[in-house]
Amino acid sequence: MSDSRVIGGTAWTVGGYAAMQVCRFAFNVSLAQMVAPKVFGVMALVSLFLQGLEMFSDLGVRQCVVQHPRGDDPGFLNTAWTVQVLRGTVLWIGTLLLAWPMAAFYGEPALVWLIPVAGLSAFVHGLSSTSLLTYSREVRRGPLVRRELGGYVLTYGGVLVAIALIGERWPGPEGEDLKLAALALGTVGYALCEVALSFTLGALTRHRFAWDLEARRELLNFGGWVFLSSACTFLAAQADRLIVGKLSLELLGVYHIAVVIAALPAGVLAAVGIHLVYPLMADALRDGEPVSRVFRRAHRILVVTAGLLITGVACVGPAFVNLLYDDRYAATAGFVRHIAVAAWFTALLIPGELALLAVGQTRGVAAGQAARLLFVPGMLLGGYWAGGLPGLILGVACCEVVRYAVVALYLKHQGVRVYRSDAAVTLLAGLVLGAYVLVEEAAGPRGRLAVPLVGGALQVVFWAGVYWVWAGPVQLASPLGRITPGTRTTVDGGHSGPTIT
Numbered sequence: 384m385s386d387s388r389v390i391g392g393t394a395w396t397v398g399g400y401a402a403m404q405v406c407r408f409a410f411n412v413s414l415a416q417m418v419a420p421k422v423f424g425v426m427a428l429v430s431l432f433l434q435g436l437e438m439f440s441d442l443g444v445r446q447c448v449v450q451h452p453r454g455d456d457p458g459f460l461n462t463a464w465t466v467q468v469l470r471g472t473v474l475w476i477g478t479l480l481l482a483w484p485m486a487a488f489y490g491e492p493a494l495v496w497l498i499p500v501a502g503l504s505a506f507v508h509g510l511s512s513t514s515l516l517t518y519s520r521e522v523r524r525g526p527l528v529r530r531e532l533g534g535y536v537l538t539y540g541g542v543l544v545a546i547a548l549i550g551e552r553w554p555g556p557e558g559e560d561l562k563l564a565a566l567a568l569g570t571v572g573y574a575l576c577e578v579a580l581s582f583t584l585g586a587l588t589r590h591r592f593a594w595d596l597e598a599r600r601e602l603l604n605f606g607g608w609v610f611l612s613s614a615c616t617f618l619a620a621q622a623d624r625l626i627v628g629k630l631s632l633e634l635l636g637v638y639h640i641a642v643v644i645a646a647l648p649a650g651v652l653a654a655v656g657i658h659l660v661y662p663l664m665a666d667a668l669r670d671g672e673p674v675s676r677v678f679r680r681a682h683r684i685l686v687v688t689a690g691l692l693i694t695g696v697a698c699v700g701p702a703f704v705n706l707l708y709d710d711r712y713a714a715t716a717g718f719v720r721h722i723a724v725a726a727w728f729t730a731l732l733i734p735g736e737l738a739l740l741a742v743g744q745t746r747g748v749a750a751g752q753a754a755r756l757l758f759v760p761g762m763l764l765g766g767y768w769a770g771g772l773p774g775l776i777l778g779v780a781c782c783e784v785v786r787y788a789v790v791a792l793y794l795k796h797q798g799v800r801v802y803r804s805d806a807a808v809t810l811l812a813g814l815v816l817g818a819y820v821l822v823e824e825a826a827g828p829r830g831r832l833a834v835p836l837v838g839g840a841l842q843v844v845f846w847a848g849v850y851w852v853w854a855g856p857v858q859l860a861s862p863l864g865r866i867t868p869g870t871r872t873t874v875d876g877g878h879s880g881p882t883i884t
Contacts, residue, residue, distance in 0.1 A: 399528030423636030461593035471509015478502025501567040504574035514584035534576030542569035615752030641718030648692030664741040682734040683854035689730035691846035697723035699835040728783035747793030755786040
């Protein structure tokens with residue numbers, strides 16, 4: 384894989400994800416001015432339900448195509464596409480069957496029709512072109528990013544206009560159902576845009592239903608553990624919001640915004656990891672490079688980046704929330720800092736799980752998720768009983784520590800040890816956050832603007848120094864752009880799609 388493609392893939396992945404998060408955050412802030420927290424809460428439940436269905440049926444099709452030697456074979460790709468279409472159909476049927484029980488459990492009648500309408504997006508996404516799988520395998524991120532951004536801006540810009548018009552025509556509670564309908568239809572519209580644009584990229588093969596026995600066996604064998612891992616991931620990762628939603632939909636709306644903000648850093652790392660680092664790691668391992676060497680490079684740069692982003696959100700996030708949201712969402716600021724602490728342990732897991740996926744050890748990822756799930760009821764409910772929502776969030780963090788221990792054990796079997804370095808970086812992150820909080824309290828209201836600005840700048844300098852001392856030498860010795868020793872620059876099969884340089 385050529386250096387230019389890796390550099391281009393890095394730029395598009397990081398820049399594209401940043402641009403998408405800016406768009407989403409702008410939509411989030413704009414929407415908060417137009418709707419009540421309860422509307423946020425209801426749509427958060429719909430999103431959680433759809434995400435749950437997605438993850439409970441996740442067969443790891445994309446990851447398998449990226450990792451498998453036959454990932455560019457037409458028979459393999461068409462079998463993967465067939466599995467993808469069938470999965471999307473089953474998902475939508477699932478929304479029809481489960482909408483009423485969800486509405487009854489949460490006491491919100493609108494969920495009866497909201498979930499099936501929004502669930503159409505799962506069926507539509509199942510029709511996406513195999514070009515998305517191929518471009519991910521080849522780290523051709525530019526066309527994928529442009530597609531995602533274009534569809535989002537077009538669709539959700541229209542949703543904001545529709546909600547504004549509804550608010551003018553029906554300003555009271557009677558307009559809430561119409562606003563919810565606009566948001567649900569926006570989800571379907573975004574899916575339609577994404578699928579339509581995916582067929583403009585150019586696939587390696589003509590799309591047709593296929594059932595290659597060997598390909599099916601490989602996909603299902605790989606996807607079996609991914610399915611278990613994804614199911615456990617949803618139940619464990621979203622349990623806090625499912626519990627808060629049962630307490631109050633208004634509170635869920637406020638809490639959900641805090642989760643979205645605090646989870647941004649881990650989301651950045653996950654996006655860079657799965658779209659860029661994972662394909663590069665898999666490619667390097669196919670070329671015979673040792674697991675420990677590949678992991679060390681990816682681990683150090685991802686963990687230092689996590690230190691910068693997560694401590695940044697934990698420190699300046701509350702001030703940012705107070706600036707942009709009105710009094711209805713005042714509690715969001717306090718939640719952001721607590722959730723960011725839990726997100727730190729999630730970020731530490733990303734390099735290890737990517738390494739296990741790259742060596743085909745999906746069992747290790749699934750075991751970590753299953754172990755976390757076992758501790759979720761006791762940790763979250765016990766934490767809530769002892770300390771309210773802050774205690775519940777602490778329970779989330781403790782569950783992530785359990786998952787970390789299991790993943791680290793599987794990594795040890797691959798000859799990779801991470802305990803000491805992760806503990807050292809965690810201590811540094813804790814010292815940075817602690818120092819910021821002390822200064823913030825000492826400054827009081829007078830430092831409301833100066834402390835976040837100066838503190839944020841000093842954190843950038845600090846983590847740049849950590850990178851230079853700890854991660855930089857490893858990258859210089861074997862740059863991420865040369866994570867593979869090979870020099871392949873062409874794509875097997877003669878694919879003539881655009882090259883990112």
